[in-house]
Amino acid sequence: MSTRRLDIEEVGDVTVAKFVDKKILDETNIQIIGNQMFGLVDEDGRKKIVLDFSNVEYLSSAALGKLITMDKKVKAAKGKLRLCSIRPEIYEVFEITRLNKIFDIKTNQEQALEGL
Amino acid sequence: MPKPEQFDVVIPSDTAKGQEVQERIVSRLEQLDFPPRDVFGVRLALEEALVNAIKHGNGMDPSKSVRIQWRIDAESVCVEIEDEGPGFIPEEVPDPTAEENLERPCGRGIMLMKSFMSRVEYSGRGNRVLLEKRRNS
Numbered sequence A: 001m002s003t004r005r006l007d008i009e010e011v012g013d014v015t016v017a018k019f020v021d022k023k024i025l026d027e028t029n030i031q032i033i034g035n036q037m038f039g040l041v042d043e044d045g046r047k048k049i050v051l052d053f054s055n056v057e058y059l060s061s062a063a064l065g066k067l068i069t070m071d072k073k074v075k076a077a078k079g080k081l082r083l084c085s086i087r088p089e090i091y092e093v094f095e096i097t098r099l100n101k102i103f104d105i106k107t108n109q110e111q112a113l114e115g116l
Numbered sequence B: 001m002p003k004p005e006q007f008d009v010v011i012p013s014d015t016a017k018g019q020e021v022q023e024r025i026v027s028r029l030e031q032l033d034f035p036p037r038d039v040f041g042v043r044l045a046l047e048e049a050l051v052n053a054i055k056h057g058n059g060m061d062p063s064k065s066v067r068i069q070w071r072i073d074a075e076s077v078c079v080e081i082e083d084e085g086p087g088f089i090p091e092e093v094p095d096p097t098a099e100e101n102l103e104r105p106c107g108r109g110i111m112l113m114k115s116f117m118s119r120v121e122y123s124g125r126g127n128r129v130l131l132e133k134r135r136n137s
Helices: A027-042 A061-076 A088-096 A109-113 B015-031 B036-057 B109-116
Strands: A006-011 A014-019 A048-052 A080-084 B005-012 B065-072 B076-082 B119-123 B128-134
Touching: A006 A027, A014 A027, A014 A109, A027 A048, A027 A061, A048 A061, A048 A109, A061 A080, A080 A109, A088 B036, A088 B109, B005 B015, B015 B036, B015 B065, B015 B076, B036 B065, B036 B076, B036 B109, B036 B128, B109 B119, B109 B128
Parallel strands: A014 A048, A048 A080
Antiparallel strands: A006 A014, B005 B065, B065 B076, B076 B128, B119 B128
């Protein structure tokens, strides 16, 4: 059993998943985080999910790949996914790769929960 | 100005070993008071380049290694990473920001390296990359 890499909180009918790690870099780590994220949709059948990045200081392109797959899974399940609390350097990574166009990104958790 | 520091390290195709080198370089930049955005960019670029070398270049083959040479002074850091793989043609990597590629889960590493570093150059058969970051004031 691997350690939990996401802190899960239920706010109404929304699942808020907060990344525990500061660095989402290492390949093995990304694999585990990806599986735990996908489990929210594939196993738990959750439909409304907010991914909270407050703890995240670094994130690589491999992690972006997992987020794209997660977005596809949520869309396929007719659910909604929002990202929030992304610090400026990381947001720049989303901008450079134009992924800010794909993801619904909100400034903080409060805004992410609004109207979801 | 202090003399530039130079290092030459050979690691096995193991991302954990790559991370150790990454940490050495980044810690030194922090000691030299490089701005946080520079340090962020170097760490990200090193991560992408090392994963490319270990995973895509050497195919995680334990019999193959990655050579990392770097030079650091107060104004810049220059890192060369060479794998034993077949190499590739960087120009042939599809643009990850093109509309049709936006939802592909891979192919963003080189773009991030180029965005955050001052210079990125491939040489050899595409199995060697040079990454340079000059200090931002």
